[in-house]
Amino acid sequence: MSLALSSADLEAAAAVDPSDLISFDSLLSPEELALRDRVRTFVREEIKPNIAQWYDEARFPIEIVPEMAKLGLLGMHLKGYGCAGGTAVEYGLAAAELEAGDSGIRTFVSVQGSLAMSAIAKHGSEEQKQEWLPRMAAGEAIGCFGLTEPTAGSDPSAMTTFARRDGRDWILNGTKRWIGLANIAQVAVIWAQTDDGVRGFVVPTGTPGFTAIPIEQKLSMRASIQCEISLENVRLPGDAVLPDAKGLKGPFSCLNEARYGIAWGTMGAARDAFEDALAYSKERLQFGRPLAGYQLTQQKLVNMALEINKGFLLALHLGRLKDAGKLQPHQISVGKLNNCREAIEICREARTVLGGNGITLEYSPLRHANNLESVRTYEGTDEVHTLILGQKLTGVGAFR
Known part of the structure; x- marks a missing residue:
């Protein structure tokens, strides 16, 4: 079956994606496009009409979880146990569309699937997988991932949460902070010394x-939930431990799944901000002509579009590598660092096109920019990913 798209297909795609200067959709299979379009429709119909209110109210819309489950978005890259078994590229495309709606919505899918479900799928016992993964894929149980602590963010080896043996049981004590979904979750994956x-x-x-x-x-991230978890003599049975996770490689393997999704998601936010700015520039008159008719505005729009196209190409390349089993951890850092950094700049620049109106929730750029400050920080700050890449380039670690 040919994967080539007709000229009519490409023109239609350009109408939907005005930032696309390179016929990006021609690089995707019909199956990938179909998945992307299903998620895009969901976001257009269910997220965008409501996100300003959810953001203003600082409320995560838990009522949309069943619909996301029906779309196969929860643990969509995992196989078996009721999960969709999608490819890395399909997961990335879905992440971009969800974050075009809001970073908080994409973060829910990431915490549920890339972190909590991934930890159980990668490192759990068969009993743990059978107990939790089908329910989590169906949206009947929500999970969270407890790694970060108040004084141990970028350096998780400094965590003080401790699990001690008491006969056959484990007893956990400690504090976790900035843990997504924790107060609505039915299960938490907690990492402890x-x-x-x-x-x-x-x-x-x-x-x-x-x-x-x-x-x-x-x-x-106002349309999202982050919590502080307190663990006070939490008694667990001996089989509560993840049998195949020993050391920090366990949580890091899950973080890399989330970081990969961020490389895609941030470009979705950037694209949405660009589209708001482009549409506004064509309608808003200043000095008797549309903003789009001024050279400085066109320069802003061109620079934004170029970075969006490059960011999506990078994300797609990482996705193809991941599907081929060849993606390296430092390459994920390339995607996370570059695309977060560029997406924030794009959203800020898009806000300038909107002028004073850009500070309202009627338009998306400043909301996206504010959200991306969190995305830029979690799953590794700019500094952490810079040092990962610096070590790759020089062979010298400079973390301490």
Whole structure:
């Protein structure tokens, strides 16, 4: 079957994606395009009409979770246990469309699938997989991923949460912070120090001693949930430990899944901000002509579009490498660092085209820019990914 698109197809795609200067859709298969379009329709119909209100109210719309499950978005890159078994590229395309709606929506899918479900799928026992993955894929159970602590963000080896043995049981004590979805989750994957190094634990959130309090008064990711978790003598059975995760390689393998999705998602936010700016520039009159008719405005739009096209090409290349089993961790850092950084600049520049109107929730750029400040920080700051790439280039570690 030919994957080539006709000229009519390409023209239609350009009408939908005005930032596309390179016929990007011609690089995608019909199956990938169909998946992308299903998610795009969901975002257009269910997210965009409501996101300003959700953001203003600082509310995550938990009512949309069943629909996302029906679309196969929860753990979509995992195979078996009710998961969709999609490709890395398909997951990336979905992430871009979801983040074009809002970073908080894409973050939900990432926390659920790339972090919590991925941890259980990669490192869990068969019993843990059977108990949790089908329910999580169906949206009947929500998961969270407890790694970051108040004083251990970029350096998780400094975590102080500790799990000690008490007979056959484990007892956990500690604090986790900036943990997505924790107060609405039914299960938490908690990483803790033990006498045998860092281990992961599957913790039902109804366990006595587990408390999750939402972090409020945020200026970013307002349509999303982040919490502080308190673990006070949380007693777990011996089989709560993830048997195949020992050391920091366990959580890092999950973080890389999330970082890969970010490389795509951030470009979705950038594209949405660009589209708002482009449409506004064609309608807004200044000095008797549309903003789009001025050279400085066109320069802004061209620069934004160029970076969006380059960012999507990078994300697609990483996705093809991942599907071929050839993606290296430092390459994920390339995508996360570059695309986050460029997406924030694009959203800020798009806001300038909108003038004063750009500070309202009627338009998306400043909301996206604010959200991306969080995305830029979580799953590795600019500094962390710079040092990962610096070590790759020089062979010298400079983290300490």
